[in-house]
Amino acid sequence: xxxxxxxxxxxxxxxxxxxxxxxxxxxxxxxxxxxxxxxxxxxxxxxxxxxxxxxxxxxxxxxxxxxxxxxxxxxxxxxxxxxxxxxxxxxxxxxxxxxxxxxxxxxxxxxxxxxxxxxxxxxxxxxxxxxxxxxxxxxxxxxxxxxxxxxxxxxxxxxxxxxxxxxxxxxxxxxxxxxxxxxxxxxxxxxxxxxxxxxxxxxxxxxxxxxxxxxxxxxxxxxxxxxxxxxxxxxxxxxxxxxxxxxxxxxxxxxxxxxxxxxxxxxxxxxxxxxxxxxxxx
Amino acid sequence: xxxxxxxxxxxxxxxxxxxxxxxxxxxxxxxxxxxxxxxxxxxxxxxxxxxxxxxxxxxxxxxxxxxxxxxxxxxxxxxxxxxxxxxxxxxxxxxxxxxxxxxxxxxxxxxxxxxxxxxxxxxxxxxxxxxxxxxxxxxxxxxxxxxxxxxxxxxxxxxxxxxxxxxxxxxxxxxxxxxxxxxxxxxxxxxxxxxxxxxxxxxxxxxxxxxxxxxxxxxxxxxxxxxxxxxxxxxxxxxxxxxxxxxxxxxxxxxxxxxxxxxxxxxxxxxxxxxxxxxxxxxxxxxxxxxxxxxxxxxxxxxxxxxxxxxxxxxxxxxxxx
Numbered sequence: 122x123x124x125x126x127x128x129x130x131x132x133x134x135x136x137x138x139x140x141x142x143x144x145x146x147x148x149x150x151x152x153x154x155x156x157x158x159x160x161x162x163x164x165x166x167x168x169x170x171x172x173x174x175x176x177x178x179x180x181x182x183x184x185x186x187x188x189x190x191x192x193x194x195x196x197x198x199x200x201x202x203x204x205x206x207x208x209x210x211x212x213x214x215x216x217x218x219x220x221x222x223x224x225x226x227x228x229x230x231x232x233x234x235x236x237x238x239x240x241x242x243x244x245x246x247x248x249x250x251x252x253x254x255x256x257x258x259x260x261x262x263x264x265x266x267x268x269x270x271x272x273x274x275x276x277x278x279x280x281x282x283x284x285x286x287x288x289x290x291x292x293x294x295x296x297x298x299x300x301x302x303x304x305x306x307x308x309x310x311x312x313x314x315x316x317x318x319x320x321x322x323x324x325x326x327x328x329x330x331x332x333x334x335x336x337x338x339x340x341x342x343x344x345x346x347x348x349x350x351x352x353x354x355x356x357x358x359x360x361x362x363x364x365x366x367x368x369x370x371x372x373x374x375x376x377x378x379x380x381x382x383x384x385x386x387x388x389x390x391x392x393x394x395x396x397x398x399x400x401x402x403x
Numbered sequence: 404x405x406x407x408x409x410x411x412x413x414x415x416x417x418x419x420x421x422x423x424x425x426x427x428x429x430x431x432x433x434x435x436x437x438x439x440x441x442x443x444x445x446x447x448x449x450x451x452x453x454x455x456x457x458x459x460x461x462x463x464x465x466x467x468x469x470x471x472x473x474x475x476x477x478x479x480x481x482x483x484x485x486x487x488x489x490x491x492x493x494x495x496x497x498x499x500x501x502x503x504x505x506x507x508x509x510x511x512x513x514x515x516x517x518x519x520x521x522x523x524x525x526x527x528x529x530x531x532x533x534x535x536x537x538x539x540x541x542x543x544x545x546x547x548x549x550x551x552x553x554x555x556x557x558x559x560x561x562x563x564x565x566x567x568x569x570x571x572x573x574x575x576x577x578x579x580x581x582x583x584x585x586x587x588x589x590x591x592x593x594x595x596x597x598x599x600x601x602x603x604x605x606x607x608x609x610x611x612x613x614x615x616x617x618x619x620x621x622x623x624x625x626x627x628x629x630x631x632x633x634x635x636x637x638x639x640x641x642x643x644x645x646x647x648x649x650x651x652x653x654x655x656x657x658x659x660x661x662x663x664x665x666x667x668x669x670x671x672x673x674x675x676x677x678x679x680x681x682x683x684x685x686x687x688x689x690x691x692x693x694x695x696x697x698x699x700x701x702x703x704x705x706x707x708x709x710x711x712x713x714x715x716x717x718x719x720x721x722x723x724x725x
Binding site for chain 2: 237238241242243244245246247249250251253254326330333334337338339340352355356361362364366369370372373376377378380381384385
């Protein structure tokens with residue numbers, strides 16, 4: 122993937138611009154959210170579940186905290202968990218796929234069985250079990266999500282390596298006496314990198330949704346505000362039946378828009394890497 | 404059906420199942436130290452803890468513990484819920500029909516509506532209807548299903564109070580007839596089933612759309628049109644039946660996602676199925692129940708995959724040829 126092509130993809134297509142723009146906004150919030158928040162997001166007041174006003178742009182929570190400030194601060198957990206978990210998942214998936222695809226034989230069969238197993242096991246229940254057995258924290262969330270979402274990447278990388286392994290330039294290197302690690306580093310890995318990258322961007326979206334779901338189920342990091350924990354607090358304090366739309370709609374909308382921006386970019390890269398996915402014009 | 408092929412698939416499913424049981428054991432007995440579960444009795448003396456350990460068989464060597472566990476699991480003895488003191492299997496048995504009702508309704512509706520919308524979009528490619536449906540499906544894919552559920556509650560239970568916001572039937576009601584009770588359950592099912600449908604709809608729509616787009620460019624469609632058959636008839640009689648195939652496998656593969664959705668959606672609507680059971684177990688650290696529901700979810704997904712493989716084999720002659 123040349124730099125120029127990536128730049129064209131991101132800046133010269135409307136999908137690239139929208140995806141990048143939205144993601145950029147959320148990354149900005151992840152970095153500066155707590156600095157620009159108008160209020161202390163955990164300062165409670167007697168204004169309980171108050172509707173939006175000039176003082177509180179998005180109203181208040183069941184403890185009288187400022188919803189808008191919580192929303193700004195909450196971006197950080199989603200971004201950090203999303204990208205860190207996807208990085209772990211990419212590393213695991215790429216390693217397993219490369220080793221299995223390149224060496225073949227019993228190694229491949231064993232790793233393939235492991236991948237199949239992770240693909241079959243229902244992911245959210247597995248994450249719930251792991252997160253409940255460990256004490257919830259940011260690190261645990263990242264590890265649990267990363268460890269349970271790599272199998273798809275492994276499968277795709279393996280398929281790509283299987284075809285690369287038989288290509289002439291790899292055979293040539295092998296005939297000239299190149300070592301396995303040399304061939305993997307200089308021929309196999311660079312040619313699978315774009316695929317790993319495109320797939321990882323899509324995993325970021327899955328990881329963000331997983332963090333939100335776990336937090337909503339009460340398995341988030343209890344010391345941090347995230348959009349998932351906001352939804353959990355809103356739900357368990359009865360905000361929906363109180364009609365407090367300002368408390369329940371914004372966190373979910375933020376999750377949706379962030380996942381949407383990452384997915385748009387992911388599909389864009391995927392189509393670029395695999396032109397067969399591109400639809401012929403009608 | 405080729406018996407050797409079927410035997411292979413069943414064997415693979417059984418191996419996966421054995422792995423689930425082994426994994427479940429290690430997860431809860433080794434990674435999660437069972438003595439922390441006994442620590443629910445804060446004032447227990449060391450002798451009492453020792454007695455409890457031997458009661459639960461925790462003083463045996465690990466292989467003995469595993470054999471006990473595997474035997475118990477095979478006879479559906481999944482332990483006692485720490486929250487309700489009832490047997491875990493009884494809890495699960497009561498919950499399964501409710502989850503099946505919710506998941507079944509959601510999957511059925513998502514398949515039907517998804518297929519229908521997919522045909523509409525594929526036959527109007529690039530037009531406003533197609534773009535709108537694509538945008539809608541991307542949005543529902545990106546949004547958390549429990550958030551959609553909360554919005555449904557806001558819209559149709561709070562602002563426009565036409566549907567109940569939770570539970571499976573009106574509590575304390577003495578139903579005059581079987582029919583009255585079914586109607587009451589159906590009324591309670593509307594919102595959770597809608598949330599489940601919306602969660603799955605995007606995927607079904609996208610698969611049907613791309614499958615239709617592929618089929619519509621195939622030669623036999625061109626031939627049908629060339630011999631003068633009306634377009635509507637070509638679509639309905641020839642394109643749709645061929646495009647439906649990928650949808651069948653999707654319903655099964657989706658099952659893992661459905662299991663996750665059952666947990667969050669049942670939580671939102673206090674729907675008394677496996678998902679709410681899981682949620683209660685999370686909050687009370689009720690590990691025997693958590694272990695039990697995880698086992699049942701895994702078995703359901705393994706079975707669904709096996710059924711999908713078989714269905715595909717029966718429905719697609721091309722697979723049988725290989």
